[in-house]
Amino acid sequence: MTTAADVVFVDGEVHTLTEPDREAEAVAVRDGRVLRVADTYEIEFLAGVDTTRIDLDGRVLLPGFVDAHVHMQQLGQYQVHADLGAATDLEDALDRLQAAARDDRDWILGFGFDESTWPEDRFPTRADLDRVSEDRPVAAIRVDMHSASLNTVALDRLEGAMPDSDVEIADGDSAADTETGQPTGVVYEAAAEALWAAIEPDRAETRTLLEAAIDYAHSHGVTAVHDMVRESHAPRVYREMDVAGQLPLRVRLNYWSDHLDALGELGLRSDAGGEFLQVGAVKTYTDGSFGSRTAKVSTPYADDPEADGTWVVDPEELATIVDRATEQGFQVAVHAIGDVAVGTALETLAAAPGDRHRIEHAELATDEHIEHFADAGIVASVQPNFLKWAGEGGLYDRRLGDERRTGSNRYARFLEAGVPLAFGSDCMPMDPLFGVHQTVNAPVEAQRLSVTEALRAYTAGGAYAGHDEHRMGTIESGKLADFVVLESSPWEQPGAIDEIEVALTVVDGKIVYDGRTE
Numbered sequence: 001m002t003t004a005a006d007v008v009f010v011d012g013e014v015h016t017l018t019e020p021d022r023e024a025e026a027v028a029v030r031d032g033r034v035l036r037v038a039d040t041y042e043i044e045f046l047a048g049v050d051t052t053r054i055d056l057d058g059r060v061l062l063p064g065f066v067d068a069h070v071h072m073q074q075l076g077q078y079q080v081h082a083d084l085g086a087a088t089d090l091e092d093a094l095d096r097l098q099a100a101a102r103d104d105r106d107w108i109l110g111f112g113f114d115e116s117t118w119p120e121d122r123f124p125t126r127a128d129l130d131r132v133s134e135d136r137p138v139a140a141i142r143v144d145m146h147s148a149s150l151n152t153v154a155l156d157r158l159e160g161a162m163p164d165s166d167v168e169i170a171d172g173d174s175a176a177d178t179e180t181g182q183p184t185g186v187v188y189e190a191a192a193e194a195l196w197a198a199i200e201p202d203r204a205e206t207r208t209l210l211e212a213a214i215d216y217a218h219s220h221g222v223t224a225v226h227d228m229v230r231e232s233h234a235p236r237v238y239r240e241m242d243v244a245g246q247l248p249l250r251v252r253l254n255y256w257s258d259h260l261d262a263l264g265e266l267g268l269r270s271d272a273g274g275e276f277l278q279v280g281a282v283k284t285y286t287d288g289s290f291g292s293r294t295a296k297v298s299t300p301y302a303d304d305p306e307a308d309g310t311w312v313v314d315p316e317e318l319a320t321i322v323d324r325a326t327e328q329g330f331q332v333a334v335h336a337i338g339d340v341a342v343g344t345a346l347e348t349l350a351a352a353p354g355d356r357h358r359i360e361h362a363e364l365a366t367d368e369h370i371e372h373f374a375d376a377g378i379v380a381s382v383q384p385n386f387l388k389w390a391g392e393g394g395l396y397d398r399r400l401g402d403e404r405r406t407g408s409n410r411y412a413r414f415l416e417a418g419v420p421l422a423f424g425s426d427c428m429p430m431d432p433l434f435g436v437h438q439t440v441n442a443p444v445e446a447q448r449l450s451v452t453e454a455l456r457a458y459t460a461g462g463a464y465a466g467h468d469e470h471r472m473g474t475i476e477s478g479k480l481a482d483f484v485v486l487e488s489s490p491w492e493q494p495g496a497i498d499e500i501e502v503a504l505t506v507v508d509g510k511i512v513y514d515g516r517t518e
């Protein structure tokens, strides 16, 4: 007689997402681990008097989603401040900012706008934001976080902290409501970073933000994240939560390269940590983004022949960072979006010691690049939700033209070549089912994955990228009891995966989100 299970999930449609995918009806869990995957009647044998029995009523149970690229603190800011990602147009964004004003807060903040989805198709200007407030600082931060719009009070307050070169000046034909020679309110890169510094939350607020973000993750079926952290209280707050047994999410911290000295002094290295909190990679940049036309491309932008991107971290500096990080025992994660940046990141990482280095985004990768990924065993840490920009007339089309639009984010090619694929959301938005929907229904064949392949990239793929495949990413005996339960089957409605509701999210065998209506 074996010891009874703590909890059994029965009468469902369980997909293990192993290779090949195995289907079963039920799972038994003990001590936060999977005890057995089998038919309901077999699992019932493992239930004792104290066992919790959860009837899945035919729902679909999968391994919990591993979101391999997130910004939890910023995600919390979306929840706590104005969520501009949900704004349908510029006016709606301004209304949301107005509604987010609180007497106990100085700044009026909104996060995540994407002007390319608005009929106006332009950034908010200083004049727009002055309508929200003329006496308090107002800032709207773009979805890529490389640019933002400020009102007059905010511009005045940050004057001196923002380099002139990254502050847009009205040239007479743009932003008609700004006097020529005056700032339009739009700021980029280093100027946007000065804004980040000015609105940085303290420790107590950081905890509020992270808790809001964790709740949001659970409500979308996410049980593990790779969080990109930089100059924030987040690592310390996570540790406090973990030590107190109050961290109901698996968090792998990818530290910005600014922290290399500190990481070295403390003797930290990748994979150090416990059941819930781990040290991950050292993260650095190469280029910017397509939205801001700062991603490094070999052929200039279709809608600005003068622009071919900028280095945020140039190739020489990148090589130095990668040397130092790998010498200290770190996995490295390099942000690279344009084809020039992807090529540079590949060359640098392929020559570095250590394994499973990662390139974040890799939106414009050539066939040669994809082969190079495979040969060097570099993980493509990519965001299928970005395919929402890949349609005709979408952001990729306007910035890059048709050939590069259809040549972007070719996940099927990556898989064919044998490249380890890890899906993440970059919180744009955090919603794995939305991402899976995008790639299953992508505009061109080379971007399209099957439902099973896409779900694997959002589970086992992220686990592999985090050196975690021995404990998460599939449902097998001995692995962590981290699951998501869906109201309906993505295999049965591949054209409407984004409409599927999350019924339950389970971490360590415990229900952390219950969205069941009945």
Ligand SMILES: [Zn+2]
Residues within 6 Å of the ligand: 069, 070, 071, 228, 426
């Ligand atoms: Zn990111």
